[in-house]
Amino acid sequence: MQSTFHVAIIMDGNGRWATERARNRTVGHRAGADAVRRVAEAAPDFGIGLLTLYAFSSDNWMRPRGEVETLMSLFERFLRSETARCVESGVRMNIIGRRDRLSPSLVRLIESSEAATRDCTALRLRIAIDYSARDAIVRAALRDETDFRASLTAAIHADAPIEDVDLLIRTGREKRLSDFLLFEAAYAELYFTDCLWPDFGRDELSAAVHEFNRRKRRFGRVESAAMEHGQCTT
Numbered sequence: 728m729q730s731t732f733h734v735a736i737i738m739d740g741n742g743r744w745a746t747e748r749a750r751n752r753t754v755g756h757r758a759g760a761d762a763v764r765r766v767a768e769a770a771p772d773f774g775i776g777l778l779t780l781y782a783f784s785s786d787n788w789m790r791p792r793g794e795v796e797t798l799m800s801l802f803e804r805f806l807r808s809e810t811a812r813c814v815e816s817g818v819r820m821n822i823i824g825r826r827d828r829l830s831p832s833l834v835r836l837i838e839s840s841e842a843a844t845r846d847c848t849a850l851r852l853r854i855a856i857d858y859s860a861r862d863a864i865v866r867a868a869l870r871d872e873t874d875f876r877a878s879l880t881a882a883i884h885a886d887a888p889i890e891d892v893d894l895l896i897r898t899g900r901e902k903r904l905s906d907f908l909l910f911e912a913a914y915a916e917l918y919f920t921d922c923l924w925p926d927f928g929r930d931e932l933s934a935a936v937h938e939f940n941r942r943k944r945r946f947g948r949v950e951s952a953a954m955e956h957g958q959c960t961t
């Protein structure tokens with residue numbers, strides 16, 4: 728039985744948030760980075776042990792070059808500025824996804840943030856960069872190993888065995904999975920909100936967890952057997 732409450736978020740709506748304010752998309756992405764800080768800070772208060780955030784999909788490489796560069800430098804800035812704060816607040820950081828297409832400077836920052844926060848236990852924060860669930864599944868399947876979960880863990884550079892998602896949140900008015908955690912979200916409860924990501928914070932997270940706790944999870948079983956399997960009551 729999995730005991731960590733795992734929440735995953737597809738952070739959508741930065742661009743529209745900026746456009747609605749007649750600002751350029753960069754402003755929306757910067758505000759999105761502030762929301763990441765807020766949500767990571769609030770997560771342990773809701774019993775969340777693992778928070779996985781979708782920051783850059785493998786398809787996002789197809790965005791205009793300037794926007795890709797903006798996002799990559801935001802990730803670098805985030806890792807540079809947040810690592811010490813993560814150590815202080817006990818947040819263990821892990822960047823999942825491919826690394827072979829990231830710049831060497833970003834990879835170095837990822838490795839040093841992960842090393843610096845390795846012993847932190849208050850929250851595990853996974854940020855997905857150059858992540859595609861389908862690509863990860865295919866690469867894991869091609870590895871010559873008997874344990875598929877272990878192959879998938881290695882394929883995405885996860886620092887611990889991959890874990891099922893309990894609650895998958897998507898902000899920004901769209902209702903799709905966009906190639907995020909397709910294997911791990913097999914039994915995830917889905918929560919879609921119109922809130923644009925830069926406006927997301929403690930109250931919106933609280934509403935999502937509240938809704939999660941109202942759901943009856945049966946995992947394909949009948950209700951009494953599902954209760955034994957364990958539903959998070961945080």
Ligand code: FPP
Pocket residue numbers: 738739740741742743744756757759760763781782783784787798801802805854899924
């Ligand atoms: C989706 O909004 C958001 C992204 C593709 C980037 C996510 C990045 C952040 C939240 C900021 C930085 C993150 C970290 C971890 C520092 P969109 O641009 O697709 O918005 P739109 O659908 O309104 O255009």
